[in-house]
Amino acid sequence: MDLRFSAEELAFREELRGFIRDNLPDDIREKLQLGHKIEKPDLVRWQRILNKKGWAAFNWPKEWGGPGWTPIQRMMFLEEIQTFPAPEVNPFNVTMLGPVLIQFGSDEQKQRFLPRAANLDDWWCQGFSEPGAGSDLAALKTAARREGDHYIVNGQKIWTSTAHMADWCFCLVRTNPQAAKKQEGISFLLIDMKTPGITVRPIISIDGEHHLNEVFFDDVKVPVDMRVYEENKGWDVAKFLLGNERTGIARIGKSKERINFSKQKAKEMRAHGKPLSQDPEFRRRIAALETELKSLEITQLRVLSAQKANERRQDPLTAVLKLKGTELLQATTELAMDVAGPLAMPDWADELEALSNEPELGPVWATEATRGYLFLRAASIYGGTNEIMKNIVSKGVLGL
Amino acid sequence: MDFDLTDEQRLLRDSVDRLLADTYTFEKRKGYSAEPEGWSRALWSRYAELGILGLPFAEEHGGFGGGGIETMLVMEAFGRALAVEPYLTSVVLSGTALRLAGNAALQSELLPQIAQGKLTVAFAHGERQARYDLSDVLTTAKRKGGGWVIDGAKSVVTHGDSAGKLIVSARIGGERDDAAGIALFLVDAQANGVARRAYRLRDGMGAAEISLSGVEVGRDALLSEAGAAYPIIERVAEAGIAATAAEAVGAMETMQKMTLEYLKTRQQFGKPIGENQALQHRATEMFVALEQGRSLAMLAAMMVDEPDAAERQRNIAMVKAGVGQAARFVSQNAVQLHGGIGMTEEYAVGHYFRRCMVIEHSFGDTGYHLSRLAEQVA
Ligand SMILES: Cc1cc2nc3c(=O)[nH]c(=O)nc-3n(C[C@H](O)[C@H](O)[C@H](O)COP(=O)(O)OP(=O)(O)OC[C@H]3O[C@@H](n4cnc5c(N)ncnc54)[C@H](O)[C@@H]3O)c2cc1C
Numbered sequence: 042m043d044l045r046f047s048a049e050e051l052a053f054r055e056e057l058r059g060f061i062r063d064n065l066p067d068d069i070r071e072k073l074q075l076g077h078k079i080e081k082p083d084l085v086r087w088q089r090i091l092n093k094k095g096w097a098a099f100n101w102p103k104e105w106g107g108p109g110w111t112p113i114q115r116m117m118f119l120e121e122i123q124t125f126p127a128p129e130v131n132p133f134n135v136t137m138l139g140p141v142l143i144q145f146g147s148d149e150q151k152q153r154f155l156p157r158a159a160n161l162d163d164w165w166c167q168g169f170s171e172p173g174a175g176s177d178l179a180a181l182k183t184a185a186r187r188e189g190d191h192y193i194v195n196g197q198k199i200w201t202s203t204a205h206m207a208d209w210c211f212c213l214v215r216t217n218p219q220a221a222k223k224q225e226g227i228s229f230l231l232i233d234m235k236t237p238g239i240t241v242r243p244i245i246s247i248d249g250e251h252h253l254n255e256v257f258f259d260d261v262k263v264p265v266d267m268r269v270y271e272e273n274k275g276w277d278v279a280k281f282l283l284g285n286e287r288t289g290i291a292r293i294g295k296s297k298e299r300i301n302f303s304k305q306k307a308k309e310m311r312a313h314g315k316p317l318s319q320d321p322e323f324r325r326r327i328a329a330l331e332t333e334l335k336s337l338e339i340t341q342l343r344v345l346s347a348q349k350a351n352e353r354r355q356d357p358l359t360a361v362l363k364l365k366g367t368e369l370l371q372a373t374t375e376l377a378m379d380v381a382g383p384l385a386m387p388d389w390a391d392e393l394e395a396l397s398n399e400p401e402l403g404p405v406w407a408t409e410a411t412r413g414y415l416f417l418r419a420a421s422i423y424g425g426t427n428e429i430m431k432n433i434v435s436k437g438v439l440g441l
Numbered sequence: 442m443d444f445d446l447t448d449e450q451r452l453l454r455d456s457v458d459r460l461l462a463d464t465y466t467f468e469k470r471k472g473y474s475a476e477p478e479g480w481s482r483a484l485w486s487r488y489a490e491l492g493i494l495g496l497p498f499a500e501e502h503g504g505f506g507g508g509g510i511e512t513m514l515v516m517e518a519f520g521r522a523l524a525v526e527p528y529l530t531s532v533v534l535s536g537t538a539l540r541l542a543g544n545a546a547l548q549s550e551l552l553p554q555i556a557q558g559k560l561t562v563a564f565a566h567g568e569r570q571a572r573y574d575l576s577d578v579l580t581t582a583k584r585k586g587g588g589w590v591i592d593g594a595k596s597v598v599t600h601g602d603s604a605g606k607l608i609v610s611a612r613i614g615g616e617r618d619d620a621a622g623i624a625l626f627l628v629d630a631q632a633n634g635v636a637r638r639a640y641r642l643r644d645g646m647g648a649a650e651i652s653l654s655g656v657e658v659g660r661d662a663l664l665s666e667a668g669a670a671y672p673i674i675e676r677v678a679e680a681g682i683a684a685t686a687a688e689a690v691g692a693m694e695t696m697q698k699m700t701l702e703y704l705k706t707r708q709q710f711g712k713p714i715g716e717n718q719a720l721q722h723r724a725t726e727m728f729v730a731l732e733q734g735r736s737l738a739m740l741a742a743m744m745v746d747e748p749d750a751a752e753r754q755r756n757i758a759m760v761k762a763g764v765g766q767a768a769r770f771v772s773q774n775a776v777q778l779h780g781g782i783g784m785t786e787e788y789a790v791g792h793y794f795r796r797c798m799v800i801e802h803s804f805g806d807t808g809y810h811l812s813r814l815a816e817q818v819a
Contacts, residue, residue: 170781173708175709175780175781176709176710176714176780177709177710177711180709180710199781200781244785244786244787245785245786245787246784246785246786246791247776247784247785247786247791247794247795249643249786253781253784253785310572311570311571311572311574311577312572312573312574312808312809312812313574313809313812313813314574314576314577314618317572320808320812321812321815322808322809322811322812322815323808323812326808379802379806379808381802382572382573382802382806383567383572383573383596383597383802383803384569384572384596384597385643385798385802386597386642386643386644386648386798386799386802386803387597387640387641387642387643387648388640388641388642388643389640392640395638398636399636399638400594400636400637400638400649400650400651400652401638401650402638402640402650411643411798414798415643415795415798418773418776418777418784418794419781419784421777422777422780422781422783422784423781426777426780427777428717428719428720428777431719432719
């Protein structure tokens with residue numbers, strides 16, 4: 042047992058750091074350092090810079106435009122991006138769709154979609170959940186009826202993140218309503234969001250933002266060759282996708298960044314007549330979070346070192362990463378909000394421009410810290426809730 | 442010892458509940474929020490008719506001489522309904538300041554107007570640099586002629602956007618944290634030199650950043666002199682803690698109720714999600730937190746007028762820390778157990794969640810009060 046990284050690994054980390062430092066556009070860096078919001082054009086710009094270097098599709102093999110990294114290298118990449126902080130790559134394109142197409146897609150699908158997904162030429166969204174099918178995803182009803190070379194899709198998806206800015210959607214649809222088991226009648230389709238019959242309706246979330254949508258399908262024609270893998274075998278693809286978030290699932294870098302950010306800001310804020318950074322209760326809270334984060338970091342390294350590159354075996358410890366990772370992400374965003382004190386209360390991000398003579402609003406970081414806290418309440422809901430994860434562990438791992 | 446309400450108190454609670462049941466559906470609340478000031482003047486008049494706007498004031502000022510328990514009952518009802526009117530700021534905070542400052546002329550001028558719903562007064566004390574430190578006041582008041590000139594800025598003044606008058610703390614002596622140098626003034630919100638920038642808090646309530654530049658007020662605007670003012674400011678914050686503890690309990694009650702309802706009706710895997718023992722236990726933990734929080738809100742109501750300052754402050758600090766933890770647990774789990782729908786603007790739970798979040802960041806958060814209590818551990 043040895044905790045130290047090899048000289049090559051350390052050199053690799055330096056290379057990552059250097060590249061981010063030298064190539065992240067100043068305006069984006071500044072926005073992130075100040076804790077401001079990042080918009081789609083910024084994300085596209087940065088992902089293209091990474092892609093030019095061959096790093097955007099960080100978890101793909103070389104053959105399909107990825108860097109062919111080891112699990113440790115992928116972990117380092119995510120951690121450096123998150124702690125710097127720089128924007129993260131689009132998860133729908135890179136961690137969800139890419140590996141699915143590489144594993145299950147036809148050659149045509151790979152050639153057509155993978156390069157564009159890596160370069161964020163197409164923005165993908167995930168059409169899995171439905172009003173009646175959340176935790177019980179296999180209960181989904183959106184129907185795809187075969188007519189010659191096409192499927193005719195009818196139904197509704199919900200909670201579809203970024204559907205309003207997406208070019209394409211990967212969807213689970215029911216192709217065989219008569220199947221004996223509900224998991225057996227599902228297929229995985231790639232749907233062009235410009236196809237007639239698709240309506241996207243916004244859902245505003247508790248952070249006041251528009252991330253989520255309802256997506257309605259009304260006689261939407263989807264060519265049969267947009268199906269990934271076999272008909273009625275879509276559940277295998279979905280399981281692969283959901284279980285595939287091994288690297289980086291814990292978002293340890295993001296939690297670290299929130300702690301660093303809080304420590305910095307705590308020097309400017311105060312409590313009981315001194316800087317908040319000197320308040321014993323605050324320091325105890327940081328120490329407790331850092332302790333938990335340290336253990337999770339080591340757990341993540343255990344998972345990674347047990348994994349050989351490209352070997353796909355579910356390690357029960359990934360459940361620890363998901364559960365503890367989301368809990369710490371929520372605890373650290375909560376911390377960042379709490380640092381702001383009363384300044385955490387205002388919702389003034391959209392009205393910062395003052396007319397002359399008007400009192401200034403701000404700081405922006407405070408209102409954004411709260412926004413982050415509010416949105417990340419969903420971290421224990423999206424991608425499968427933490428309760429469902431615990432069910433899986435207690436049955437599948439603990440044998441209860 | 443007695444935890445029962447008197448007949449009058451029960452009557453008060455029932456009549457407030459009845460009024461709010463008619464006027465505060467979630468849909469109607471959206472309507473009030475959408476009004477320019479973010480709350481309903483029409484509803485405010487109905488509160489006046491009911492007598493609750495003068496609840497804590499003396500009868501000679503058009504009030505009912507109510508105490509901490511009465512305020513608790515009203516605030517709990519407001520919490521259940523998620524009311525958006527400036528009751529906390531105008532009746533509880535400013536009302537407490539006016540009552541305790543004992544400036545008879547200002548009392549008989551202002552309290553009846555507040556009780557009748559004709560005037561709302563905001564408590565403009567917090568400053569951007571202060572975070573939760575009550576003595577951190579940089580705004581100054583300097584003598585000029587027989588009166589004063591006030592300069593400075595007040596931050597996150599709840600309902601300061603719509604208030605007719607402001608109670609402003611300003612330093613007439615001493616340095617940054619010197620509590621003894623702070624005085625309280627009454628300032629007309631329309632006075633020359635007062636600039637207000639209105640915005641909404643995360644819970645939809647109105648608030649303002651207020652700058653005061655060369656604001657001239659007369660001798661009679663001095664509500665409380667340096668030396669006397671700071672203990673009043675502390676009492677105002679304590680009254681705020683007691684009132685919002687009750688409000689948070691009301692909000693927790695509604696979240697708990699909505700969550701239980703959802704657990705019984707939402708189906709996944711062919712059965713109500715509430716049949717899963719994991720969620721039954723979570724709901725039970727929410728119930729435990731709610732009842733612990735309720736006990737603390739009661740403690741606050743009984744302690745808020747306690748004459749022994751050290752005893753009162755210690756208890757109120759425990760209330761703030763304990764209710765903060767309870768409300769965070771209940772509101773986070775209310776969202777969690779609703780899944781996606783709990784994360785949305787169109788569903789009520791998220792609004793209760795944010796009200797509790799705002800309450801937690803008012804008058805010192807959990808960590809702030811725990812650290813205060815920790816220092817006093819003997
Ligand atoms: C911000 C956000 C972004 C999202 N983005 C997407 C997206 O892009 N694409 C997409 O397809 N979906 C997305 N989702 C949907 C997400 O995957 C679902 O919300 C999630 O699977 C839960 O489903 P549900 O909301 O229907 O809750 P439900 O399944 O109704 O669950 C409600 C509560 O019951 C609990 N529960 C349910 N069953 C059990 C059980 N058997 N045992 C114990 N507890 C149980 C849950 O844990 C939860 O607490 C997103 C959700 C959010 C909040």
